[in-house]
Amino acid sequence: MTDGLIGEVVGGRSPLVAYFSMEIGLDPAMPTYAGGLGVLAGDSVRSAADLQIPMVAVTLLHRRGYFYQRLDEQGRQHEEPVAWPINDFCNPVRPRVTVELEDRTVHVGAWQYRVKGELGDEVPVYLLDTDLPENQPWDRTLTDRLYGGDDYYRLCQELVLGVGGFRMLRALGYGHLRRFHMNEGHAALLVLALLEEKLTSRSYEEGVPADLVDAVREQCVFTTHTPVPAGHDQFPQDLAHRVLGDRRCAWLKACGHDHSLNMTQLALSGSRFVNGVAMKHGEVSHSLFPGYPIHSITNGVHAVTWAAPAFQSLYDRRLPDWRRDQLSLRYAISIPDHEIWDAHSAAKRVLVEYVNRESNAGFDRDVLTIGFARRAAAYKRGTLIFHDLERLAKIAEQIGAVQIVFGGKAHPRDQEGKQIIHRIHELRDALRGKVRVAYLANYDMTLAKLLCAGVDVWLNTPLPPMEASGTSGMKAAVNGVPSLSVLDGWWVEGHVEGVTGWSIGDRIDTCLDPREGMDACHAVALYDKLEQSVLPCFYKDRERFLEIMRQSIALNGGFFNTQRMMAQYLHNAYRLVGEYVRRG
């Protein structure tokens, strides 16, 4: 059983931290992620490898991906399955584990993907796979589709992730794991797996002894990503009984889960350290879940992954340590104007060519380009900038030309999200001849790299307090692109007016007054800012605009990266620093 040694061999040290996530964006060509959550997981693992953190990660294989988005002329979304060449990226590992599911035994295998860090260290990622001949046909599809299927499918997937993933790590020989990090509630059944392992040596008919629960809690860390109750995974009690069985439900009940199975509650009660993903989100989560101390560790992005080629070579020249030391982006204050402008112009040229090739929108390289791309979810308010078409057209005519590029997928069952995409297409047509608008299909990591780097201003208009963090504005910052955003999520921390970008609305958001229509209020604030600050700065005071670009890199790129973020997880959540340095 040489497979048992993988944990020891990879990276030369035995992992202490196991990171569990339903989605991880590992490679732009692997459709194993849906959006920001998966991209964050990928960036976290990439930074763990850079920082030589002894980590191993677990996710599902997602053989058929999330979906490929095709848009017709009217902007109607069509979803197509994605087939991807697993063998080109991953190697199968030998161990098999089983998970009891309803009255069946499901066999689980895994593939290994290796994330390489800047210093040559690796974080192994295991992608669980139930497409094995031992399994019944339906069970073979359990690791096919990310966020596909009904509640039953989802709960089965979460059981495979939490329990199957834990057993797989043990079967692979990871015996020294000290911390288990659940990235969002999807992985919460890991708590159950840890309990089960401890219970095997005792008679569990009498219930779960408190000291066992404490021992599990001591090892677990939970990051919550959703600021609204409806965003949290919940399963009806009868479904939980059907899938998990009476015995496991009895344990959960002993731990205080006797209504529906709420994955967030399970992760909360099973973790020693819980955090939200930005300062404000930590506070909001604390009021959602009173009784739990909830910390904040603000998200970041992996700067090397998100910097456009032109910025990569600029930083290689000017900030030679930046790949190893992403915090050194702070020293971007020393980069001369023309070098930033040249790198930006190169990134913008690539994007404008792509837009014109894909959409025939006739984008112009000299025109101020606004970008808006993220999941097409209602709270992100993708149509806010079109709230008053007349005013938008007038601003473009009188102050300076504007072109806007969009991207984003709607979840296959999110009719509201699909309607937003369709509506943006209608508004594009309504603005023809006044403001150029393009909607790019199949927003993914590759497209995000082009968009976040190639636009002049990154727009974000979430309905507060719904944006837990947001990370695309951070990708923009790493490329010197300032944000124009509602003060929610990370922007509460990243915004310095006229220095790192611009706010929509004030710090004490007067638009939150329910007597006002919030959309109308934020739209007016957006138009005012475009008219009075953004456009005049871009067209008439290029030097000032370049200073804002430089500060976006220095202040925001230098802080909102996953290297700083992982250091905070190490110090505050994992608390293993001394231990892993000694082992190293």
Ligand SMILES: *Cc1c(COP(=O)(O)O)cnc(C)c1O
């Ligand atoms: C970064 C990223 C996101 C997250 O965007 P937000 O603005 O933070 O919601 C979503 N999808 C893809 C493909 C990304 O790269």
